[in-house]
Amino acid sequence: MDMDTRTDGIREGREPRSGGANLLVFLAVLPLDALAGGYAWLVVGIGGWADAHNGAEATVPAVELVASGGVLAAVGLALCWGRYRGAAVVQFALTASLMTWLLSSYD
Structure with missing residues (x-):
C-alpha cells in the first residue's frame, strides 16, 4: 500500500515546507x-529624471514595470509550486509593495 494514500484510495495532499526552509529559499x-x-x-528614476530635465511630464514606464513585476511574480509562483508557501507570501508582498512604491511617484 502506498504511504501517500488513505484507506479509501484518495491521495493526501503534500504538506508545506518548514519555516526554516522557507527562510533559506527566500534568502536564496x-x-x-x-x-x-x-x-x-x-x-523609473532615470525616466523621471530625463523627463524632468527635458521639461516634459513624467510618463510611467509601463513595459519595464510589467516585465520586472512579472519576473518577481513568477518567482513567487515557483515558490508556491515548490511548496514554500511562506516564502511565496513574502515574495508577493514584496512585489506588491515595490510596485506600489514605484508607481506612487507618478501622479
Missing part, C-alpha cells in the same frame, strides 16, 4: 529580487 532568491526590483527602480 533575494539576489534575483534585487536585480529585478533594482532594474525597475532604475528605469
Whole structure:
C-alpha cells in the first residue's frame, strides 16, 4: 500500500515546507529580487529624471514595470509550486509593495 494514500484510495495532499526552509529559499532568491526590483527602480528614476530635465511630464514606464513585476511574480509562483508557501507570501508582498512604491511617484 502506498504511504501517500488513505484507506479509501484518495491521495493526501503534500504538506508545506518548514519555516526554516522557507527562510533559506527566500534568502536564496533575494539576489534575483534585487536585480529585478533594482532594474525597475532604475528605469523609473532615470525616466523621471530625463523627463524632468527635458521639461516634459513624467510618463510611467509601463513595459519595464510589467516585465520586472512579472519576473518577481513568477518567482513567487515557483515558490508556491515548490511548496514554500511562506516564502511565496513574502515574495508577493514584496512585489506588491515595490510596485506600489514605484508607481506612487507618478501622479
